[in-house]
Structure formats: C-alpha cells, structure tokens
Amino acid sequence: MQSLFPKLDQDDFGPHFGLLSRQKIELMATRRMIQAADALDERQLQPASLDLRLGARAYRVRASFLPGRERTVMEQLRAFARDEDAISLEQGAVLERGCVYVIPLIEHLRLPDSIAAFANPKSSTGRLDIFTRLITDNSEVFDRVARAYEGPLYAEVSPRSFSVRVRKGSKLNQIRFRRLNSQQLERTGFAVDDRDLRERHKAASLVDGELNLRQGLVVRVALSAAIQPDGAIGYRAQKHADIIDVDRAGGYRLDDYWDRIFARPDGRLILDPGEFYILASQERLHIPSDLAAEMVPIDPAMGEFRVHYAGFFDPGFGASPDNRPGARAVLEVRSHEVPFVLEDGQIIGRLVYEKMAEAPHALYGEGEGSNYQGQGLKLSKHFVMD
Missing domain, CATH: 2.70.40.10 (Deoxyuridine triphosphatase (dUTPase))
Incomplete structure (x- = not known):
C-alpha cells in the first residue's frame, strides 16, 4: 500500500x-x-x-x-x-x-x-x-x-x-x-563490545572499583552495608497502601507505603514470591556522553526473579564533579514462583551500552527532570525520604 x-x-x-x-x-x-x-x-x-x-x-x-x-x-x-x-x-x-x-x-x-x-x-x-x-x-x-x-x-x-x-x-x-544505515537494517544487536568498554574504562572510569564484563558491565546487588543514613539496604512495598497520584512528586511519606529492609549478619535477603523490592547496586556508575545503556538480565537461565524493568540510562547519568562514577543503579526486583535467596555481591544484571549518533547538547543531570542523578538507594520521586 x-x-x-x-x-x-x-x-x-x-x-x-x-x-x-x-x-x-x-x-x-x-x-x-x-x-x-x-x-x-x-x-x-x-x-x-x-x-x-x-x-x-x-x-x-x-x-x-x-x-x-x-x-x-x-x-x-x-x-x-x-x-x-x-x-x-x-x-x-x-x-x-x-x-x-x-x-x-x-x-x-x-x-x-x-x-x-x-x-x-x-x-x-x-x-x-x-x-x-x-x-x-x-x-x-x-x-x-x-x-x-x-x-x-x-x-x-x-x-x-x-x-x-x-x-x-x-x-x-x-x-x-x-x-540505521543500509547495512544495519536487519541487525538485531547494537551493543558496544567488551573490548571497547575496557578501553573506555581505562580512559575514563565507567564504574568505581573493578571492571567486570560479560557482554556488558556486570552489576552486583548491595545487601551487607547500609546505603541510606537510616541504615536501610532496601525497601519492600506494603500490600494495602493508599492510592498514589503519579503526577504528585514529593507528596507521600515513605513509611506509609514501604517497609525498610536492614542488613542481616549473613548478608542475605530472601525474596518472598509476589513481593516487590527496591534495592541498589554495589557499583557506582557513569554513562559517557556518547553512550546510553540499558539494564538486562545477566542470563535468562537465572529466572527466579525479575530485576530492573525500567532499565534505561541516559548519557551523563552518574556524572560527578570529580569525574568519578557517582550514582548507583536502583534495582526493581520481584521474585517469581518460589522464595529466592539473594546474597551480598551476587550478580543481578548487566549494563549493555549502545552508541549515540551524537552526544546530546544537554546531558542527564544538567536540566530539570533529572531526579536520580547521584542517587544511592532511592525510591521514586513521589516519596519523601525521611
């Protein structure tokens, strides 16, 4: 037609x-x-x-x-x-x-x-x-x-x-x-390869600490040390909370909707089936101006839980004044049919990078609406973090 x-x-x-x-x-x-x-x-x-x-x-x-x-x-x-x-x-x-x-x-x-x-x-x-x-x-x-x-x-x-x-x-x-150019019209993969990521990391750190690559940057969950000043390492959604207006930022108390999770001596967290958790990565990240990234499962075979389904990272995410990676990945986690044990430092996903056609004129964090720049463990913008 x-x-x-x-x-x-x-x-x-x-x-x-x-x-x-x-x-x-x-x-x-x-x-x-x-x-x-x-x-x-x-x-x-x-x-x-x-x-x-x-x-x-x-x-x-x-x-x-x-x-x-x-x-x-x-x-x-x-x-x-x-x-x-x-x-x-x-x-x-x-x-x-x-x-x-x-x-x-x-x-x-x-x-x-x-x-x-x-x-x-x-x-x-x-x-x-x-x-x-x-x-x-x-x-x-x-x-x-x-x-x-x-x-x-x-x-x-x-x-x-x-x-x-x-x-x-x-x-x-x-x-x-x-x-896409004419040679890319039928392509399905556009990820930056690990060798390129390794060279980029040498020039400007993609992550604080050791660089672990497996068809992208390996991301591990933080469960042993407090990430928030209140000592929390995560939050679990309450089952019978009130309605949330998605357009009302800063309008709700954390404790009316979430239960705080604190570190256990063994560094473990048992995910209950059907429960929803907000956790954070051990790593602090930085996305270069000419790349964007997406969080994906490390391996489909590790299928007992779902993680980070709002997983897009804009160019500039995690930038800091000292040019070091400055923001953790916040992880949205839901277990499936059975309880599942997460351990501190367990691999929970990987960050896949893709090249921009050109760098944006304004990076993430340089304008309004950059609610999560420099984040640690952070709920959505709707909640007041007491």
Missing part, C-alpha cells in the same frame, strides 16, 4: 547512526515523524528519549494481548473491552492494582525506513511497580516500533503494588529512536 505521507528528507540528520539525541528527536517532531494532537511539552524531551503521554481514555481489559500482523490495537480492543470498560482520564481516574488497561497515547509516529524505535517504563514508573509496555498496530512484540511504522501508539498499564491515579498527559513510559 502506498504511503499517504511524502518522502522525508533526512539530510539534516547528518552522517552518523545510532541512538538519536534530544536535538534529533526535536528535528523528528519538526519533520512530523512524531505527531501529537497536543503540542510536545519541553519536559517530555530527555537527553536520548521522549516521554510519552497518556491520552484521554483508558480501556480496562481482561488480559494482556498483542494485535498480531493482521490487526490493529483498536480491532483487538473491540473484542477484549466493552463500552462500559472505557474510563475517561480527562479529570483523572484510578487504575486499580492487579488490573490491566490499554491506553491510547497522545503521540503517534510516521517513521522513515531508516529509523526504528523501542520503549520502556520511565524510572519513576518502574519504582512504583507499574508494569507498562508499548503496543503498536500490526505488531507481534511489545516495546518495539518497526522501521517505517505509521500509526498510533498505545500503552498497556498494569499497576502491581499500588493503585495509581493518572490523567490525560501523565507520562509512564518513554521511547528511544535508532537511526
């Missing part, structure tokens, strides 16, 4: 390929590759990603789904949701814990053949244990937008620990764009 849109001139994107920076995302909006019924807000733009906004209506569905190659999301919604399942978000509404919702987003895309996109929850979304995935029409996978995609975007949203209040314009997930 012939596209309704004219061929896009890409000369202004320059000669480089990789993840697109904020300035190129702005160019995409100017070229109407990114469109929205409501104009983009400056606060949506991050160094290497764009925050996506919820639209005016949410649909409660019985189960998660993908449309498949032959259907649109709305066609599937008509099968999965009744009219009475539609919820207006114009004045705000509560998404109940344990329920699944599909929400059309304000933004939609018309990508050229050389640009693909992928999404993940925002850091604050992950720390609230809101399971969020991006869906597109005619797709068989979550959180991926194919090259040359033209159409709407949807968020699947399922609060797991707390019921949450959202409204039109709330931002739960973010999208990144990757520009």
Whole structure:
C-alpha cells in the first residue's frame, strides 16, 4: 500500500547512526515523524528519549494481548473491552492494582525506513511497580516500533503494588529512536563490545572499583552495608497502601507505603514470591556522553526473579564533579514462583551500552527532570525520604 505521507528528507540528520539525541528527536517532531494532537511539552524531551503521554481514555481489559500482523490495537480492543470498560482520564481516574488497561497515547509516529524505535517504563514508573509496555498496530512484540511504522501508539498499564491515579498527559513510559544505515537494517544487536568498554574504562572510569564484563558491565546487588543514613539496604512495598497520584512528586511519606529492609549478619535477603523490592547496586556508575545503556538480565537461565524493568540510562547519568562514577543503579526486583535467596555481591544484571549518533547538547543531570542523578538507594520521586 502506498504511503499517504511524502518522502522525508533526512539530510539534516547528518552522517552518523545510532541512538538519536534530544536535538534529533526535536528535528523528528519538526519533520512530523512524531505527531501529537497536543503540542510536545519541553519536559517530555530527555537527553536520548521522549516521554510519552497518556491520552484521554483508558480501556480496562481482561488480559494482556498483542494485535498480531493482521490487526490493529483498536480491532483487538473491540473484542477484549466493552463500552462500559472505557474510563475517561480527562479529570483523572484510578487504575486499580492487579488490573490491566490499554491506553491510547497522545503521540503517534510516521517513521522513515531508516529509523526504528523501542520503549520502556520511565524510572519513576518502574519504582512504583507499574508494569507498562508499548503496543503498536500490526505488531507481534511489545516495546518495539518497526522501521517505517505509521500509526498510533498505545500503552498497556498494569499497576502491581499500588493503585495509581493518572490523567490525560501523565507520562509512564518513554521511547528511544535508532537511526540505521543500509547495512544495519536487519541487525538485531547494537551493543558496544567488551573490548571497547575496557578501553573506555581505562580512559575514563565507567564504574568505581573493578571492571567486570560479560557482554556488558556486570552489576552486583548491595545487601551487607547500609546505603541510606537510616541504615536501610532496601525497601519492600506494603500490600494495602493508599492510592498514589503519579503526577504528585514529593507528596507521600515513605513509611506509609514501604517497609525498610536492614542488613542481616549473613548478608542475605530472601525474596518472598509476589513481593516487590527496591534495592541498589554495589557499583557506582557513569554513562559517557556518547553512550546510553540499558539494564538486562545477566542470563535468562537465572529466572527466579525479575530485576530492573525500567532499565534505561541516559548519557551523563552518574556524572560527578570529580569525574568519578557517582550514582548507583536502583534495582526493581520481584521474585517469581518460589522464595529466592539473594546474597551480598551476587550478580543481578548487566549494563549493555549502545552508541549515540551524537552526544546530546544537554546531558542527564544538567536540566530539570533529572531526579536520580547521584542517587544511592532511592525510591521514586513521589516519596519523601525521611
């Protein structure tokens, strides 16, 4: 089928390929590759990603789904949701814990053949244990937008620990764009290799202490020494806490929603099935200006728990005045079917790096909205850390 849109001139994107920076995302909006019924807000733009906004209506569905190659999301919604399942978000509404919702987003895309996109929850979304995935029409996978995609975007949203209040314009997930050259169109892997990371670390430290690489930077959990002034090494979500407004920063007391976890003499923590934990890495990290990174499982075979599902790190994360790695990775952890023992220093994930097409003009921590720069063990921005 012939596209309704004219061929896009890409000369202004320059000669480089990789993840697109904020300035190129702005160019995409100017070229109407990114469109929205409501104009983009400056606060949506991050160094290497764009925050996506919820639209005016949410649909409660019985189960998660993908449309498949032959259907649109709305066609599937008509099968999965009744009219009475539609919820207006114009004045705000509560998404109940344990329920699944599909929400059309304000933004939609018309990508050229050389640009693909992928999404993940925002850091604050992950720390609230809101399971969020991006869906597109005619797709068989979550959180991926194919090259040359033209159409709407949807968020699947399922609060797991707390019921949450959202409204039109709330931002739960973010999208990144990757520009490909003609030789990369069918590639699936874009990670910087370990040899390159080793050379970079010699020039400017990626991590404090020893560099451990295994197809990315190995990350270990900190369980033996207090990370917070109160002596806590982690937090566990309470089961029957009040509603959280996702747009209300600094509005909630920690102890009304979380139980503090303190170090045991043996440096262990038993993860209870179904419980949600906030922990932190032993390592302090720094993401160079020409790279971005994502936390991924160290090995799918280590499948007893899920960790860090809001795992994107912008260029500049962890920068410090003395040029040493300055921020820990905060780990969102949930055990699966059986109790699972974590030990201090246990490998819990790996940080995979990818090259930017160019460095962003403003790095993470240099503007508004950098809530987690220099973090240790830290809950989402919604909580007052007593």
